[in-house]
Amino acid sequence: MDNLFTAFRDPKLAAVLTEKLSMYKGNTINIMEVCGTHTMSISRYGIRSLLPEGINLISGPGCPVCVTPLYFINSAIELLENKDVIIATFGDLMKVPGSHSSLLKEKAKGKDIRIVYSPMDSLKIASNNKDKRVVFLSVGFETTTPIAALTILKAHEEKIDNFSVLSANKTIPNALKILAMDKDVGVHGYLYPGHVSAIIGTKLYEELASQYGIPGVVAGFEPLDILHGILTLVEIINDDSKKVVNEYKRVVSEEGNTEAVRVADKVFSACDSVWRGIGNLPLSGLSIREEFETFDAWKIYNLKPYTAEETPGCKCGEILKGRLKPTDCKLFGKSCIPENPVGACMVSSEGTCAAYYRFREV
Amino acid sequence: MSDIITLAHGSGGKTTGDLIKNIFQKHFNNDILSKNDDAASFMLSGKVAFTTDSFVITPVFFKGGNIGKLAVCGTVNDLAALGATPLYLSCGFILEEGLPVKDLEAIVESMGNTAREAGIKIVTGDTKVVQKNAADKIFINTSGIGIIPDGIDISGYNAVPGDRVIITGTVGDHGCSILLEREKLDIYGDISSDCAPLNRIIGEILSKTTNIHVMRDPTRGGVAATLNEIAQQSKVGIKLFEDRIPVKDEVRGVCELLGMDPLYMANEGKMLVIVPESSVDTVLGVLKNAAYGTDSCVIGEVTYDHKGIVVMNTLAGGNRIVGMPVGDQLPRIC
Ligand code: SF4
Ligand code: SF4
Numbered sequence: 001m002d003n004l005f006t007a008f009r010d011p012k013l014a015a016v017l018t019e020k021l022s023m024y025k026g027n028t029i030n031i032m033e034v035c036g037t038h039t040m041s042i043s044r045y046g047i048r049s050l051l052p053e054g055i056n057l058i059s060g061p062g063c064p065v066c067v068t069p070l071y072f073i074n075s076a077i078e079l080l081e082n083k084d085v086i087i088a089t090f091g092d093l094m095k096v097p098g099s100h101s102s103l104l105k106e107k108a109k110g111k112d113i114r115i116v117y118s119p120m121d122s123l124k125i126a127s128n129n130k131d132k133r134v135v136f137l138s139v140g141f142e143t144t145t146p147i148a149a150l151t152i153l154k155a156h157e158e159k160i161d162n163f164s165v166l167s168a169n170k171t172i173p174n175a176l177k178i179l180a181m182d183k184d185v186g187v188h189g190y191l192y193p194g195h196v197s198a199i200i201g202t203k204l205y206e207e208l209a210s211q212y213g214i215p216g217v218v219a220g221f222e223p224l225d226i227l228h229g230i231l232t233l234v235e236i237i238n239d240d241s242k243k244v245v246n247e248y249k250r251v252v253s254e255e256g257n258t259e260a261v262r263v264a265d266k267v268f269s270a271c272d273s274v275w276r277g278i279g280n281l282p283l284s285g286l287s288i289r290e291e292f293e294t295f296d297a298w299k300i301y302n303l304k305p306y307t308a309e310e311t312p313g314c315k316c317g318e319i320l321k322g323r324l325k326p327t328d329c330k331l332f333g334k335s336c337i338p339e340n341p342v343g344a345c346m347v348s349s350e351g352t353c354a355a356y357y358r359f360r361e362v
Numbered sequence: 363m364s365d366i367i368t369l370a371h372g373s374g375g376k377t378t379g380d381l382i383k384n385i386f387q388k389h390f391n392n393d394i395l396s397k398n399d400d401a402a403s404f405m406l407s408g409k410v411a412f413t414t415d416s417f418v419i420t421p422v423f424f425k426g427g428n429i430g431k432l433a434v435c436g437t438v439n440d441l442a443a444l445g446a447t448p449l450y451l452s453c454g455f456i457l458e459e460g461l462p463v464k465d466l467e468a469i470v471e472s473m474g475n476t477a478r479e480a481g482i483k484i485v486t487g488d489t490k491v492v493q494k495n496a497a498d499k500i501f502i503n504t505s506g507i508g509i510i511p512d513g514i515d516i517s518g519y520n521a522v523p524g525d526r527v528i529i530t531g532t533v534g535d536h537g538c539s540i541l542l543e544r545e546k547l548d549i550y551g552d553i554s555s556d557c558a559p560l561n562r563i564i565g566e567i568l569s570k571t572t573n574i575h576v577m578r579d580p581t582r583g584g585v586a587a588t589l590n591e592i593a594q595q596s597k598v599g600i601k602l603f604e605d606r607i608p609v610k611d612e613v614r615g616v617c618e619l620l621g622m623d624p625l626y627m628a629n630e631g632k633m634l635v636i637v638p639e640s641s642v643d644t645v646l647g648v649l650k651n652a653a654y655g656t657d658s659c660v661i662g663e664v665t666y667d668h669k670g671i672v673v674m675n676t677l678a679g680g681n682r683i684v685g686m687p688v689g690d691q692l693p694r695i696c
Contacts, residue, residue: 011605014678046680091692092621104689115692117545117620223678338688358685 009223017227018050021234029237030056030186031230032322034176035193036063036351037221043355045223047230055234058322059352061175062193064140065092066344066351067275067320070310072168073098075303076137077106079166082301086112086129088122089137095347097311119144119151119165126155126163135297138167142199145169145286146260149267152288152295166297167288170273172196173204174284180212185321189233190216194225194248201256205244218246267292276344277310277317314343319352326353333357367461372491381489385467389474390484394450402485404450406509411446413437414505422465422499424543426536426555427630429502430469434476434484435559435630437506439579442561443633445516445568446508448482455489456501469500480559482506513572520575521596521636527662528635528645530563530655531556532608533585537627538616553612558631563652567635571644576636579629583687586625588634589662589672590686599668602684604676606661622691625684636664 033039039059042048048057061067073096079085087103094104094115107113112132116122119136126134138148148165155163172193179185192205197218205216215236219229225248232245246252264286273285288296297303310316314336315329326332326345336342338354345353370377387396394402417433427435433453441448453473457466477484535556542553564577576596580588585607593600609617609624617624631654637645642660649655672684 009677011677011679018679043682045676045678046674046682047678049680049682050678094692095689223676227678358683 014223014227017224017231021050021055021227021231022052024052024054024234026054026238028054028056029188029234030058030322031189031191031233032058032060032179032187033191034060034062034172035196036066037195038191038193038219038226039063039352039355041221041223041226043358045226047223047226050227051230055230057230058187058325059319059355060179060190060322061275061278061320062141062172062196063351064144064170065096065347066316067170067278068093068096068139068168068344069274069276070099071274071305072137072139072166073102075305076103076135076166077101078303079135079297079301080106080111080113082133084132086114086125086132086134087137088114088116088125088134090139091115092347093137093139095341096344097341097347119148120154123151123155123160123163126160130162133162133164136163136165138165138169140169141172141196142264143195145264145268146199146257149264152267152292153263155295156292161294164295164297164300165288166303167268167286168273169268169286170275170284171270171286173200173208174281175275175278176208177212178281179321180208180214182321184323187214187322188237190214191226191229191233192216192218194218194220194251197246197248197252197256199257199260202244202246202252202254209242209244213242215242216244218244218248218252220248220251274305275320277314277320279317311342316343316345316353319345326356329353365463367457367459367463367466367491369459369491369493371457372489378489385463385470386487386489389467389470390477390487391474392483392485394483394485402450402452404485406449406507408512409510411441411444411508411510412505413440414503415440416501416503418498418501419540420498421540421543422469424555425539425553427557428469428472429500430473431476432557432630433502433504434473434480434482435557436581437504438480438482438559438561439630439633441506441508442559442564443516443577443579444508444510445514445564445574445577446510447565448480448506448508448561450507451477451482451484452486452505453484454487454503456497457489457491458497458499459491459494461499466500476559480561482561511568514568514574516574516577518576518578518592518595521592521598521600521664522575522638523598523664523666524639525575525636525664526639526642526660527589527600527602527664528637528642528649528658529585529608529661530560530633530635530649531631531657532610532613533580533629533632534609534613534617534624534627536630537584538613538624540628541620541622542616553610553616556629556631558654560631560633560654563649563655564633566652567645567648570648571637571641573641574635574637574645576634578634580632580634581628581630584624584626584628585634586623586672586684587687589684592634592636593672594670596664597669599665599670600662600672601665602662602672602674604674606659608657608659626687626691
């Protein structure tokens, strides 16, 4: 364990990389870190405070919690009106504000909401509560989808009939394409997330580089990974070469994890999907295939994904696209704080606004 | 005696009397308690420290301790944090109907043992039994009284720029072990709570130097919350060095996995000690030789700038704010 961490956290090496970066004097470069876990690491290690003027890090749409639409939370809360429903969810969805409430507030009112660490745990809850119906709230990208799919397959095999999934799973590549085409965004390079890439491989990024001219680097989440990734990206951008470099070869291969993709594909199929703050992106979401519809909570409970108004003043959308920084939002740190998040970006510690707030660099 | 707690045990009648005699007096046994009066009486002279705390932890038994040991350590450590010598403890029990008597006895027994280790006497107590589901197995409240020796003035208001921040060992052990136990996450077998009474080592430090500005045990909210409180009380900045903060590899691993930060996890056998630079060697000299302090080290310093704020110099060489925690840490998705 120790070596694994310390090797990628060596302060001396970090200083060497920082020194190299600090010598940068060219045009302004905008680097989008696509994923929430990168945003978190960048904040946690104070990496922004180490970069020279001219290298900007902007946070993309890569936190599944942040881009989960308001109506998803509303639907989950609506489900709880059924007295026999138990909601199983990952912890970071608890605080996400719906239109009028959040899961955390509903739990305080006595609703049966259980925090799980893996979708499989929710199957256990279902087996142990035969007189109840367990609904797992499934959000997440390529990393979490295969496990959700496996859970459904297992429920199918074992005929667990008091279990279903309310899915809002999403896929990253289409979102990136749309951002790449958006002239206002002005991203010069992508810092690609290690874990999503481990599943989908790097081929898709090649397409983004060749078709849209945006280079990228795949990087892990340790401080040295990130610093090194940024340095490489700056070099590529400066050379005007549109390539993709995989600096996370210890985990990520070109093909990715084909087995995980196969499992996800067996259970889910592509559908349009609403990204909070961004809007509807064609074929960027996943819905449960008809074959497994007896596990599809949207169908079982006949829930209508209706579009609810986003909170006035909240700039989440602009922030997720990298057009604004959290500090540009008038609500930031005033009416919108982690104790009382207005928008989704402030909810989870990895949301862009929360990360900025918590780790305001000094 | 029945083998589970029933409402009769709280009735005040014979069953209650039996419980007191067979369990509480047996394990707490001391001259003041055994008088069996309505209140404990004793002489005190000097400056008194007085504190109270309630313990409602799930699970009741965990690796490294149980709710009873925790209830004694928690109160003893709160007294010790002011430099007080802990003397007397009260304990109030709220028992849920149906609690196995052997569980109660195990809890009470470890309270007795811990109290003896700390040299504090449990001199008065109370037991109530509530109906099934009105409580979660057992709740314990403890209050403690101690005497602060002359010449000692330790308080959260006393940190001054230039002081050093010492931690008496690895952070996050208790919080992490409870999390694993509560969620039945069988990830790493060897994380156990650090739950321990610290008054003896604190006493030893004070016998070598009284030049201590602040002491506080970083329980709920962890080191992060405690240092934030101190920074605000003393109106100073605190700077931490990430590479010096001791964290067990297993704890770090679990935290990485679940997206939690050891700095925000509870500790039940650690003390933050803030001292002038001139006292650092003396304090570390004592701590490093004591059973509960072998991993002690300096993790930061008190500064003039960024008043009221805790900043961490990260492994990457950057700086970031270590804010007050907001609610509980919740496990993340990816
Ligand atoms: S907040 Fe949760 S969902 Fe969002 S990036 Fe972090 S771990 Fe993933
Ligand atoms: S500060 Fe709050 S309201 Fe503003 S964009 Fe961020 S989350 Fe939305």
